[in-house]
Amino acid sequence: MxxxxxxxxxxxxxxxxxxxxxxxxxxxxxxxxxxxxxxxxxxxxxxxxxxxxxxxxxxxxxxxxxxxxxxxxxxNHQGFYVLGVDVGPVKIRTVLTDLNGNVLFSHSSYLPAYVTNKSLLDLLKTEISNMLKNAADSTGKLLGIGIGMHGVVDHKHGSSLFAPSLNLRNIPIKEELEHYFQVTVRVENDARAMALGETWFVSDQNDSGTVVTVNVGNGIGAGIVVDGKLLHGEHNLAGEIGHMSIDLGGSKCTCGNFGCLQTLASGMAIKERAMKELTMGKESYINEIVDGDLDRIEARTVYQAACHGDSLSIDLLTNTGIYLGIGITNLIHLLNPNKIIISGGISNAKDFLLPSIKETVAARALTVQAKNTEIVASRLGEYSAAIGSVVLILSDMFSAELVEC
Ligand SMILES: [Zn+2]
Incomplete structure (x- = not known):
């Protein structure tokens, strides 16, 4: 390369x-x-x-x-590579694509339990270097690196302002990585990168109006695209719906507030509720999956058990859908979008979540049109934020339309 x-x-x-x-x-x-x-x-x-x-x-x-x-x-789609990285609260996912955004290689790894600004940047350098080795023998050129970082991101300067789940602030991602790799680096909030990917690869290119992509993983965030343009807001906070207060007396969130949507409907919330139910002695197939070791429970374990017909897991996911439906109803009342895409790790469980999300929206939204807002699951899968991060680079090249507003 x-x-x-x-x-x-x-x-x-x-x-x-x-x-x-x-x-x-x-x-x-x-x-x-x-x-x-x-x-x-x-x-x-x-x-x-x-x-x-x-x-x-x-x-x-x-x-x-x-x-x-x-x-x-x-x-000449094989002549160039683009690298995309999704820095979530728990995992780093990396993809290497060609100029068409076709994924050639992908990799994911867990973040250590404790990271500093420096150790996170070092980890990113290692992950990116390892991914680039896949193309080492090729004559293709690396066009750029896109980073989808969870939390509040200053996309203009390419820095992470606040990553609440890692408790990190002011990480100069673009500056460090451009210096290290000597290529263009663009940094965006992960949900916004995801929304860009959905618009670029999946949606009808003529999509006008407002499309909101809700990223539900270990945190919750949304990317808002209005008439083909990403909405950032005055201080890069637009779309932080995970920290929308839903329950005044609810449990404490990573942001310091109580009862945020994220404490009720994220992958982390699903995991914690499952652990609580099983600790109380409830019967569940989850016990068999984790061999009785409750510390091994993850959101995906609940999904696995639900697929097996486990009623406790199905109820847990249905309840999660109700909470998400309440958050999405608030979103509909605020933005009145024509389409909502559910993305992130949780979209795997769409068969259990979407019906209760839709029922909740139908029961709560103000008008018939709002009740019928199109709500779909992402088709980009687990790597949607990493693929969306690739689009940060591709849209620079190919699109006069997809720029920030
Ligand atoms: Zn919060």
């Missing part, structure tokens, strides 16, 4: 041509001019530049409408 600072000289017209080739390739120069309303000489000169930079390659000859067969252009 070739390394070194990569500078993408972006212009609107270049972005339009590159994106046209990405979306419609193989495509001829004449067809690009026709579909983008750019003049043929402009298209020719931009294509020459893209060929020189190896972003585009000439492919087979296309159909002729009489004269010489036109040369077709395709994206």
């Amino acid at each position: 070739q390394r070194g600072t990569f500078q993408w000289m972006k212009s609107i017209n270049k972005t339009i041509v590159l994106n046209k080739i990405r979306m419609s390739g193989p495509i001829s120069r004449a067809q690009i001019a026709k579909e983008t309303n750019l003049t043929p000489p402009t298209v020719s000169s931009i294509v020459k530049e893209l060929l020189h930079e190896h972003f585009v390659v000439e492919s087979q000859q296309g159909q002729s409408s009489g004269g010489r067969k036109p040369t077709m252009l395709v994206l």
